[in-house]
Amino acid sequence: MTSTTPRPRLVVVGHGMVGHRLVQAAVERGLSATHDIVVVGEEPRPAYDRVALTSYFAASGPEELSLLPSGSYDDPAVELLLGTEVTALDRADRTVALSDGRVLGYDQLVLATGAAPFVPPVPGRDLDGCFVYRTIEDLDAIRAAAGPATAGVVVGGGLLGLEAANALVQLGLETHVVEMAPRLMPVQLDEAAGATLVRHVEGLGVQVHTGVATESVSGADRVDGLVLAGGARVEAQVVVFSAGIRPRDALARAAGLEVAERGGVLVDEQCRSSDERIWAVGECAAPGGRMYGLVAPGYDMAEVVVDALLGGAGRFVGADMSTKLKLLGVDVASFGDAFATTEGALELVFSDAVAGLYKKLVVSDDGRRLLGGILVGDASAYGVLRPMVASGIDLPDNPEELILPPGRGGAATGVASLPPEAQVCSCNNVTKADLLERLDQAHPGPDGAEHHCEDVAALKACTGAGSTCGSCVGTVKALVEDHFAAQGREVSRALCEHFALSRAELFDVVAIHGYRSFDEVVAAHGTGRGCDVCKPTVASVLASLVNEHVLGEQRAVLQDTNDAFLANIQRNGSYSVVPRIPGGEITPDKLIVIGEVARDHGLYTKITGGQRIDLFGARVEELPVIWRRLVDAGFESGHAYGKSLRTVKSCVGSTWCRFGVQDSVQMAIDLELRYRGLRSPHKLKGGVSGCARECAEARSKDFGVIATEKGWNLYVGGNGGATPAHARLLAGDLDDETLVRYLDRYLMYYVRTADRLQRTAPWLDSLEGGLDRLREVVVDDVLGLGSELEAAMARHVATYVDEWSAVLDDPDKLARFVSFVNAPETPDPAVSFGTVREQIVPNGPVDLGATIPVGAPA
Amino acid sequence: MTTSTSTSTSTSTSAGPDELLWVPVCPLDALAREAGVPALVRGEAVAVFRTHDDQVHALSNIDPVTGASVLSRGIIGTRGDEVFVASPLHKEHYALRDGRCLDDPTLRVAAYDTRVVDGEVQVGGRRPECPQ
Numbered sequence: 008m009t010s011t012t013p014r015p016r017l018v019v020v021g022h023g024m025v026g027h028r029l030v031q032a033a034v035e036r037g038l039s040a041t042h043d044i045v046v047v048g049e050e051p052r053p054a055y056d057r058v059a060l061t062s063y064f065a066a067s068g069p070e071e072l073s074l075l076p077s078g079s080y081d082d083p084a085v086e087l088l089l090g091t092e093v094t095a096l097d098r099a100d101r102t103v104a105l106s107d108g109r110v111l112g113y114d115q116l117v118l119a120t121g122a123a124p125f126v127p128p129v130p131g132r133d134l135d136g137c138f139v140y141r142t143i144e145d146l147d148a149i150r151a152a153a154g155p156a157t158a159g160v161v162v163g164g165g166l167l168g169l170e171a172a173n174a175l176v177q178l179g180l181e182t183h184v185v186e187m188a189p190r191l192m193p194v195q196l197d198e199a200a201g202a203t204l205v206r207h208v209e210g211l212g213v214q215v216h217t218g219v220a221t222e223s224v225s226g227a228d229r230v231d232g233l234v235l236a237g238g239a240r241v242e243a244q245v246v247v248f249s250a251g252i253r254p255r256d257a258l259a260r261a262a263g264l265e266v267a268e269r270g271g272v273l274v275d276e277q278c279r280s281s282d283e284r285i286w287a288v289g290e291c292a293a294p295g296g297r298m299y300g301l302v303a304p305g306y307d308m309a310e311v312v313v314d315a316l317l318g319g320a321g322r323f324v325g326a327d328m329s330t331k332l333k334l335l336g337v338d339v340a341s342f343g344d345a346f347a348t349t350e351g352a353l354e355l356v357f358s359d360a361v362a363g364l365y366k367k368l369v370v371s372d373d374g375r376r377l378l379g380g381i382l383v384g385d386a387s388a389y390g391v392l393r394p395m396v397a398s399g400i401d402l403p404d405n406p407e408e409l410i411l412p413p414g415r416g417g418a419a420t421g422v423a424s425l426p427p428e429a430q431v432c433s434c435n436n437v438t439k440a441d442l443l444e445r446l447d448q449a450h451p452g453p454d455g456a457e458h459h460c461e462d463v464a465a466l467k468a469c470t471g472a473g474s475t476c477g478s479c480v481g482t483v484k485a486l487v488e489d490h491f492a493a494q495g496r497e498v499s500r501a502l503c504e505h506f507a508l509s510r511a512e513l514f515d516v517v518a519i520h521g522y523r524s525f526d527e528v529v530a531a532h533g534t535g536r537g538c539d540v541c542k543p544t545v546a547s548v549l550a551s552l553v554n555e556h557v558l559g560e561q562r563a564v565l566q567d568t569n570d571a572f573l574a575n576i577q578r579n580g581s582y583s584v585v586p587r588i589p590g591g592e593i594t595p596d597k598l599i600v601i602g603e604v605a606r607d608h609g610l611y612t613k614i615t616g617g618q619r620i621d622l623f624g625a626r627v628e629e630l631p632v633i634w635r636r637l638v639d640a641g642f643e644s645g646h647a648y649g650k651s652l653r654t655v656k657s658c659v660g661s662t663w664c665r666f667g668v669q670d671s672v673q674m675a676i677d678l679e680l681r682y683r684g685l686r687s688p689h690k691l692k693g694g695v696s697g698c699a700r701e702c703a704e705a706r707s708k709d710f711g712v713i714a715t716e717k718g719w720n721l722y723v724g725g726n727g728g729a730t731p732a733h734a735r736l737l738a739g740d741l742d743d744e745t746l747v748r749y750l751d752r753y754l755m756y757y758v759r760t761a762d763r764l765q766r767t768a769p770w771l772d773s774l775e776g777g778l779d780r781l782r783e784v785v786v787d788d789v790l791g792l793g794s795e796l797e798a799a800m801a802r803h804v805a806t807y808v809d810e811w812s813a814v815l816d817d818p819d820k821l822a823r824f825v826s827f828v829n830a831p832e833t834p835d836p837a838v839s840f841g842t843v844r845e846q847i848v849p850n851g852p853v854d855l856g857a858t859i860p861v862g863a864p865a
Numbered sequence: 866m867t868t869s870t871s872t873s874t875s876t877s878t879s880a881g882p883d884e885l886l887w888v889p890v891c892p893l894d895a896l897a898r899e900a901g902v903p904a905l906v907r908g909e910a911v912a913v914f915r916t917h918d919d920q921v922h923a924l925s926n927i928d929p930v931t932g933a934s935v936l937s938r939g940i941i942g943t944r945g946d947e948v949f950v951a952s953p954l955h956k957e958h959y960a961l962r963d964g965r966c967l968d969d970p971t972l973r974v975a976a977y978d979t980r981v982v983d984g985e986v987q988v989g990g991r992r993p994e995c996p997q
Contacts, residue, residue, distance in 0.1 A: 468968075504944065536899065536917050538942030539951035539958075564900045568938045568953035576953055580933035827905040828891045828913070835903070835910055837927065837934035 014043050014084075015114035017316070018103060020093045020258070022048025024057055025289030025305035026119035027074050030085060032313040039084040042316075045111060046085065047103075049092045050142060053078055058302055061174045063146050072143070096262040098282055115284055117312055118259060118272055122252035122290035122300070127162070131224030137246045140171040149245065153178040156244035160184070160233050162221050163249035164191040166330070171247045172213050173335045182213045183241050185233065187250075189218040195330060195341035196381055199358060203365035203383045207337040210363075216241070254291045254298050267293035276322040277315040278308050286312045294323050301328065329396075331382075331389045337363075338386035343379025343396040344369050352378055357410045366410035368392070375401050382410075394426045431482050432472035441470055442483065446490050463487055502763060503540040505533045510688060510763045514548050523553060525565050543567045544763050547650055550686035551758050552799075554806040556813050557649075558820045569648035572824070573810055574630055579849035581838050582630060583623040584610070585647035586637050587683065590657045590675035590695075591618030600640040604633055611846040617654035617692065619645055624847045626838055628826045634811045643809035646684060650764075652691045655679035656704065660697035660714075667697035669714030674743070675703075678712070681747070682754065684807050688761040688770075691754070692726070706734040709767040710750060715739070719746045723753055723781065724771035732768035735778050738786050751800040752785045752793055759796075887980070887987040893921070896986060901937035901950060906988045911977055912937035913986060914961050916948050922961035923977035923988045928952045929966075936974065963992075 017033070019026050030046055033039055048054070053075040063072055070076055079087055092106040102112050124139035126132055136156075138149050153159065159175040161168045164186025175182040184191070190201025191208065205215050220236040224246055233241045254271035256264075265273040265281040271293025278286050278294060289305035290298060299305065304326035314321035329342035347354050351372030358365045364384040370377055377395045382388060388409060395402070403409070425431070427440035445466055449457040460466045463484050472483050500509040506529075508516065513528075522528045525545045529537055537545075546565035550557060557563070557570050569575050574582035586601065601620050605612045610633075611623040625633055647653060657675030661667030675695040685691070694705030695712040705711030711722035717740040725734025738749055761770040774780045783789045814820045825831040840847040890904040896915040903926050904911050910926035914937075926934045931954050939950040941961070949958040949967055958967040959974050966972035978989030 505942075535943040535945075536941075536948070538944070538949075539940040539956055542940055542942065561897075564897055564941065567940065568935070571938065576935070576938075578931060578933065578954070580935040580954075822895075823902075826903065827910070828895065828902040829889065830905040833905055835934050837910055837932075 014041065016043045016045065016112060017115045017117065018111060018113040019044065019046045019117045019119055020103065021119035021121055021289075021291070022046050022050070022054050022087065022089070023119060023121045023289065024054055024074065024302050025121070025309050026117075027054035028306050029117060029119060029288060029309035029312060030080060032310050033316075034080060034082045034085065036313055036317060038313055038316055039082050042084065042115075044085045045088065047088045047091050047093055047105065047111075049090065049106075050144075051090045052143070053087065053089065055143065057141070060140070060143070060146065061170050061177070063143060064150070064174060064177050069143050093258060096258050098262050098264075098285070101284065113284070115316060116286070118256075118280075118285065118287040118291055119289050119309075120255040120258065120291040122254050122298075124248060125251040125253050126248045127221065127250050129221050129223050131226060131230070132248070134224055134226050134230045135228060136226065136230030136244055137224060137248065140167060140174070140247050140249050146174065149174065149247065150178060152245050153180055156180055158183070158241075158243045159245035159247065160241050160243040161247045161249055162233070163251065164188070164215065164217065165194060165249065165251065166192060166332070167252075168247075168249035169208070169335060171249045172208075175245065175247070176211065176213060176335065180245065183216065183233075183243065184208070184213060185216045185219060185221055185235065185241070187218070187220050191215065191217065192339070192341075195345065196339070196383070197346060197367065199356070200341075200365045200367065200381045200383045203358070203360070203363060204337060204339060206360070207363050207384065208335055211335050213335065252290065252300055254293065256291055259285075259287070259291075267296040267298065269293075269296075269298065271296075271298040276311075276324060278312045278323055279315065286315075288312055295325070297325075299326055299328070301326070301330070303327075329393055331386050331393075338382065338384060340382040340386040340389040341380075342389065342393045343377070345379045345381050347378070349378050355407050355410070357407070368406060368410060370402060370406060374406065377402055377406070380410075391425055391429050394428045400426050431486070432470075437470045437472040439486065442466055442472060442486055443490060445469055446487065500762075502544060503538055505529060505535045505537050505541050508532060510544055510548070511760045513544065514551075514759050517545070517548050518552055523549065524561055525549075526561065537565075539567070540763070543570070543650075546570070547686045547688070551803075554684075554686075554803055556808065556820075557810060558814065558823075563820075563823065572627060572630060573634075573644060573648060573814065574625065575648045577623060577849065579838055580627075580835070581623070581849065582625045582627065583621050583647070584625050584630070584633055584637075585615070585619050585621050585645040586642035587645040587679070588619055589679040589683075590655060590672050592657075592672055592676060597640060597642070600636070600642075604636050608633055609840075609847060611848065618656050619647065619654060621647070624840055624849075626826065626834055627824055628831065628834070631815060631821055631824050635815055638809070638812050638815060644684075644811045646810075649684075649686060650688065650690050651684060651686045652679070652682040652693070655682075655693040655695060656708070657695045658697050658700075658702035660695075664697055664702075666700055667714070668716055669697055669719065671695040671697035671703065671712075671714060674712060674719070678747075678750070681804055682750075684810070685754065685758070685803055687754070687758045689764050689766045691767070707731065708734060710734070710753065712746065718742050721746055721749055724768045724778070726766050726768050728766070735771075737778070737782055748793075748797060749785050752788075752796040753781070755796040755799050756781075756784060756792070886978075886990045887982075888989075890986045890988055893919075893981050893984055893986050896921075899941040901939065901941065903934070903937040904988060906977070910934045911988055912939075912950070913979070913988060914941060914950060915986075916941065916961065920948075920961075921979045921981055921986055922948075923979045924950070924959060924961065924964050925975040925977075927974070928954055928957075929972050929974055930955055930957055 019029055052069055055072040055074055093103045094106055095104040102110050104110050124141050136152055139145055159180040160183040161171045162185050164184045172182050172184050190198055191204050208215055222234040222236050224230055225232045225234055230246050232243055256266050256270055256272050259272045260266055267273045272280050272287035272291055274280050274287050274292050274294050278288055280287055288308035308323050311321045311323045331340035347369045352369050355368040367381045369379040380392055425439045429439050431437055431439050445460040449459050460469055466483055501507045516532055528545050542565040546562055557566055563571055574584055576582055605622050613621045615621050655675045655678045657671045660671030661669055678693055692708045693710045694703040694708040696703040696705045697714045705713055706722050707725050707727050711725055711734040713720045719741045720739045721737045722734035723737045726732050757767055757770055826833055826835045839850040841850045888906045890913055896902055898915055899917050901912045901914040904913050912924050912926040914922045924936055926936050928935050935953050936950055938953045941950055944967055948961045951958050964974040964976040976992045980987050
């Protein structure tokens with residue numbers, strides 16, 4: 008773009024992340040409409056994401072990190088010169104000299120030259136095999152040197168040093184980190200946090216040497232090791248220096264601009280240097296004499312300068328130096344006044360060396376305000392805590408609950424302590440304030456009329472919260488309950504519009520009155536004709552108490568489709584079939600039968616995570632034929648469809664395993680056969696491991712049994728799924744009989760008192776007193792319920808009948824398994840299959856943007 | 866077309882042009898209260914439902930969200946006075962009366978005329994979408 012009158016020219020020196028941001032802001036905010044902009048970058052490629060440098064090893068090429076993938080700005084007023092250095096700055100002539108010999112005049116000049124790695128002046132630092140960690144070229148060189156090398160050492164245990172160590176680990180080198188300070192990340196972490204981080208980092212195979220200086224780099228022409236103060240040696244063929252950075256202010260110094268005492272172009276709040284036409288941003292700048300080594304403050308400075316050039320009054324007044332990152336897979340966060348430098352500041356610390364957790368809160372002397380904190384091992388609270396520092400809101404009365412893990416006195420959701428701006432649903436960016444506003448004020452609904460959100464379902468519908476991955480539904484629910492409780496309104500635990508009772512209350516009502524049908528229950532305690540929430544709940548309660556066939560009498564119409572057809576419905580309306588294989592143990596003959604059935608009916612087969620074989624793609628009318636063959640071969644229903652016991656997984660145990668101390672297979676079979684068919688508020692899984700190696704992963708189950716030299720340890724309340732939980736020890740070293748007794752009590756207590764679709768882990772958390780309370784009920788029998796719970800389980804065990812055998816013997820029940828009531832021989836044309844990896848898969852239909860709920864539905 | 870979706874009193878079998886549309890499905894006795902069955906009606910999968918008060922309704926069996934032929938396998942319930950079937954896949958609720966989705970006004974399934982003649986359930990023509 009040329010015009011007759013020359014336009015003012017803005018020259019930007021440096022095309023790193025901050026220089027790029029400045030040009031972007033200039034284009035977006037219209038500065039390029041009045042100015043020509045020339046950007047000079049010395050690297051051979053446009054700006055890239057230096058923060059994510061280590062991910063370059065996993066990337067397909069440099070383009071993947073690029074911030075300007077097209078290689079040029081799409082504004083003709085912006086010119087980008089790459090591979091070009093600015094060699095001199097002449098303030099009198101207002102020109103810069105370029106390495107290609109050109110001289111470029113400027114009206115405004117922005118220095119965005121960044122920083123250079125600091126290499127401590129130790130002997131041998133120039134040997135081949137010594138590197139810094141700053142550019143893609145550095146990484147390419149490190150990668151080339153790592154090829155023949157076996158070990159590498161990083162000098163510097165700060166943020167960048169650990170990043171570099173991660174890179175060396177990824178390159179397959181035995182990796183060392185040497186840090187002069189007594190701990191890792193000395194700028195962000197205190198001693199205890201640093202120690203916790205060391206344990207994590209060492210757990211990943213990195214050897215950490217803290218509190219020790221580097222004496223020299225050894226080697227003849229190439230590096231062969233590092234000599235530490237005191238004479239110790241670390242053998243390494245690659246040395247990476249990452250001992251801090253220094254502002255690149257040489258150009259400014261040579262031109263006579265004022266610089267800060269510790270380096271960096273001294274600039275005012277508008278980022279203007281001592282020369283009014285020259286500005287500096289990012290790591291080469293020192294606003295108020297202080298240099299900021301993070302990208303976010305640099306971005307802020309870039310915006311401020313563009314604003315100033317447009318005549319705005321934006322100011323840079325310091326930055327939040329909070330950091331949260333994953334270093335070598337370890338969560339680390341440091342925010343606010345992490346070192347408690349504020350006068351009178353108090354520290355609250357939670358530390359669990361075994362779990363590798365360290366959490367510290369720094370609070371004001373009156374305990375009312377959060378000033379800062381440090382999190383290592385689990386930084387999930389960062390999203391809640393950092394806004395509390397920024398907004399200065401009052402802390403809750405028991406601030407330690409913010410960092411204690413749930414179940415150890417920590418609030419499971421902690422919703423009351425969340426600041427309004429805390430993000431509750433990260434999938435749809437919904438904050439606590441958004442949700443509360445919807446609860447407080449009426450909003451127009453899809454029909455145009457004004458609606459109040461009164462419950463979780465309505466909130467989900469109108470804000471989107473909880474509608475994507477579902478993992479925040481528990482938080483949303485707690486928020487709704489808290490909100491209405493605070494208003495003095497009773498929080499409804501009603502099951503649905505037809506029943507004002509909770510599931511536990513409904514269970515008691517049915518037990519006390521001895522009801523046998525939904526009609527009786529709804530007539531006496533409900534309204535209307537029920538729905539897809541209360542009908543299956545009542546059916547499950549009836550099954551737990553009476554244990555009659557789920558498809559008997561009027562019960563079939565109460566069941567969700569899986570229970571109604573005793574199989575698992577799949578996306579195209581076909582079903583999967585899972586025969587029970589107790590404990591995962593199966594004879595070759597039975598294995599062959601499953602194979603033959605699958606082959607003859609053209610089913611897709613897959614081994615499940617619960618040690619079962621899942622047969623997919625059965626049409627509804629095929630289910631009885633398939634089950635006839637399976638039942639004849641000795642199989643029975645695996646209940647994979649029901650909210651009931653699914654599997655008890657086991658390892659091979661002492662019969663085969665050289666480490667096993669008990670027969671885990673026999674115990675798993677016994678437990679699976681005992682609890683098979685037990686209808687419960689949610690599906691149930693168990694596991695039995697024959698020794699502490701835990702090959703059955705029993706602690707991820709609702710009940711986990713782990714063999715000890717003396718008997719069995721019983722763990723409860725574990726689950727996988729959207730909100731995983733590790734099972735916790737209820738009782739140890741039990742004999743077989745006591746184990747079963749405690750399990751009977753635990754399972755029956757859960758079946759009676761849990762909410763609809765509440766798994767054992769949240770149920771356990773919801774019990775007042777948690778695990779201790781459960782132990783009182785199950786082990787100490789303080790409620791005197793023990794014998795009653797055992798009797799209920801004994802009744803279940805005695806009345807168990809295989810559901811599929813019963814269906815096959817009953818023409819009335821079989822009548823429902825047809826494609827069409829008026830054309831039972833015609834397969835439904837809507838169900839069809841294609842082939843992938845030599846097996847069938849559903850052909851369409853395709854989900855049309857449907858959201859599949861996970862976790863506990865509201 | 867009438868707004869009444871079913872009748873258990875009609876005994877008219879006189880052949881008119883519309884009469885040819887009626888397809889016999891099954892005896893009313895074969896249909897459990899508050900349950901659905903799939904039927905093949907002129908080559909299409911149709912879900913036929915019987916309510917607690919013996920009204921008979923018919924909707925397309927195809928769940929409009931997933932395209933799967935499954936609505937006859939949903940649970941029947943009530944929301945206020947509205948009788949619905951909940952899709953067994955993702956639990957959207959469709960009014961048996963006219964196929965409107967009670968959760969999302971942009972969704973609807975086709976509804977069919979039904980009647981019971983001499984104890985036999987029959988499905989007639991697909992009804993035009995009635996205005997909201």
